[in-house]
Amino acid sequence: QLRLVESGGGLVQPGGSLRLSCVASGVSLDGYAISWFRQTPGKEREGVSCINMRGGTTIYADSLKDRFTISRDNAKSTVYLQMDSLKPEDTATYYCAAETRYCSAYKAVGYRGMEYWGKGTPVTVSA
Numbered sequence: 001q002l003r004l005v006e007s008g009g010g011l012v013q014p015g016g017s018l019r020l021s022c023v024a025s026g027v028s029l030d031g032y033a034i035s036w037f038r039q040t041p042g043k044e045r046e047g048v049s050c051i052n053m054r055g056g057t058t059i060y061a062d063s064l065k066d067r068f069t070i071s072r073d074n075a076k077s078t079v080y081l082q083m084d085s086l087k088p089e090d091t092a093t094y095y096c097a098a099e100t101r102y103c104s105a106y107k108a109v110g111y112r113g114m115e116y117w118g119k120g121t122p123v124t125v126s127a
Contacts, residue, residue: 002027002116004034004096009121012086016125020081022096022118030054033103034072034079037111038092038123045111048094050103051079059103086125093120 008020022034036048049070050059058070069082079096097114099105105113 002029002032002098004098004116004118006094006096006118006121009094009123011124011126013127014087014125016086017082017084018086018123020083020094020096020121020123022079022081024077024079024098028074029072029077029079030074031101032098032116033101033106034070035097035099035103035106035114036070036079036081037095037097037114038090039095039120040092045095046092047106047110049081050106052102057103059106083123086123088125091123091125093122095120 003026005023012018033050033052035050037045038048039045048061051070051072055072067085072079096118098116099114
């Protein structure tokens with residue numbers, strides 16, 4: 001059983017940066033692609049980024065590619081999301097999620113295809 005725990009969210013001013021972490025336990029992370037999603041009240045959960053099991057392939061939402069960077073350190077069982085130049089519209093609860101090996105489900109069906117989820121970490125971008 002894979003368990004995922006997010007951290008690093010909080011309050012940040014527009015233009016600032018945050019680095020979110022997703023730490024895995026229970027099962028080795030190296031067999032999973034890890035994705036980040038975000039959700040605000042009244043809106044559908046939105047795909048942010050995905051990284052495959054070895055980190056060789058990354059995917060970003062078109063609107064976020066220039067500002068967000070996903071990375072992983074399998075030795076630390078951790079995936080990171082570096083968020084720069086944050087905007088108020090980035091305010092959301094951010095979730096990490098896992099699927100086996102690659103980002104196939106992320107690309108095909110988004111959040112509906114994830115096998116494991118963390119509980120989320122809130123991010124608020126406000127002056």
